[in-house]
Amino acid sequence: MGGYRTTTSSQVPITSSELANLWMTYQEKTMIIRMLEHFIEHADDEAKQLLQLHCDRAVLSVEAITSILQQEGTVIPMGFTEGDVHKGVPKLYDYMYDIMYLHLMTKVEMSLYALFTGMTYRKDIEDFFIGLTAESQAMNSQSTQFLLKKGVLIRPPFVSMPTEVRFVRDKEYMGGLNLFNEKRSLNTVEVSLIHHAIETNLVGMQLMIGFAQVATNEDVKKYLVKGMKLSEKIEMDLGEFLRQSFIEPPATHAGKATASKTAPFSDKLMMYNTSLLASFGLGSNALGGAFSLRSDLPAKMAFIGKDIFAFAQEGGKIMIKNGWMEEPPQVEDRNQLTK
Template identity: 45%
Template sequence: MILTNPISSSEVGTLWLTYQEKTMIMRILEYFIEKSEDEQGRNILGGLWQELNFYVLEMEKLFQDQGMSKPIGFLKEDVNIEAPKLFDNGFDIMFLRLLKEVSMGMYTINMNMSYNAKVMQIYEGLTLVTQKIYKLATLYLLERGILTLPPKVTMPKKNEFIESKSYMSGFNPFGDKRALNDIEIGILHHTVEVNNIGLQLITGFAQCAQNKEVKQYFLKGMELAKKQIKVAEEILLESGVQFSATSGGTVTTSTVAPFTDKLMMHCIYLLNGFGLVANGFGTFFSMRNDISVKNTLIAKDVYFYGQEGINIKIKNGWFEEPPQMEDRSKIIKKGHE
């Protein structure tokens, strides 16, 4: 079969990553749907499952048309919907909202690496689905008082320009640090919000992980999330910014795993990548150098934590190898044997 419109290497790579992520999210949704006791929340979860199932099938058809073996991803065996409820009080929708934050960023990158009309159509459709679900989840959480708004500030009445390089200073313990600007407040609030969710998630994972090394890895992740929350909260408090952490979402006392260690490790792997990207954004757009340096140090911790997780995945045979180019040197060498 001669393909009239073959997909490029970048599209093979992004579709492979997307398929991994979508099949993982579908398994998580299946568990959350089974345990949901709120009709509106269950409708949001179920609606997303239906949408993702459509695009997973679209990707599988595209893989077949291109003569490409489809990734294994995550299967029914990776979820136990009979496991007791591990998370409560709206955590399912809170975590769903976080996953949609990750997806929005990934689709932007993936679209920028797409040249095939069918591939672009898939990412365009997934982007629309993600934005719709993110909005529904946010409104759902706000209506129930589960999600807190960022701090309120005084509205600016005039335009001003930065007049001194001292605007960026913050290291001098004896000097006055300028007040946080609204961009920095937003970044710090987001750091507290996502790490609170991540802390609850990884606490639940640590309770039910089967592999001892995986359990220790999740315990280390809990401490890393606490560290990021503490750093962000201290900076906000130093500037007299009143804030309140996300109040909703709790971890139950269940120790029965709803997901395989393989799925939970991949979930944390994905969130580590998102954390590094978000940290880079915060480092660049925070114009007080003490904040930027603290973000950089945290990024180092997140990076090495992520590398440790990759090694555990490889060690246990949980890291499916991405498609790759032919090794020409080996082919040439083999031809001379």
């Protein structure tokens, strides 16, 4: 994509939802740029080309948002700047993690931009988010094929193809909580959602390990260790569902944190990235629970969701305490007019 169209003075003003979504995209894109700068510095030529492509497109997105907000006469967010990444330090993650991280973040972006497109009413901004959705889908495809070619991305399990249409006849199909009744095997919808959750948590767990090693704030360090343990617990709990159906959970030999203790990123950036993934985890967890027909799986997803929510809340408090949480654009408080 060569660039993005921006607004003209004849456009109707942007709505509150459009402003919010542009603001959130600015935060996410400026964070991604800083993360990719570190990865690009240490990547081999083949991975560097893919990382640089995504970084360049993120820069174009930030420029487009800046242009729109300037024409609307509103302040440009701070987001994440060159001060949030430290050049010339040892790499924090080992073989293939850079593309594994990109693969994870394109999943986040696909979800965000599709949602934002449906909340947009002005044509130029709608086109902007449609473009970002297509761009994130293309980048997800490229990173997927790259990792498959390198043998570090595990495909979901193969199954026998059905030969006839079948309908559920027994209410026990939705059972699972009764310890004395035999549970049915998982269906392919449930397997796909569990596999996705485990795959993303494995990448997230390594991210937390690396972040925890280099965080300078003691509260942040302890918090990131909690995030690592939470990701590990989710992977183990959901993996057990697969094992009960004689399916081996996904795992990979690649994408580990190195032993480096030198921070390439600011604590502020690491906390925001963690917060973003926690929000993505909440959404994915809710989706997994909603589409499962075996009652024990939604129950487990509900417990996991509670843990993720508590983790996200604690992170928000740490960010506020340290002055790292940039406030989204605020609706005017009409109650002040009556005081």
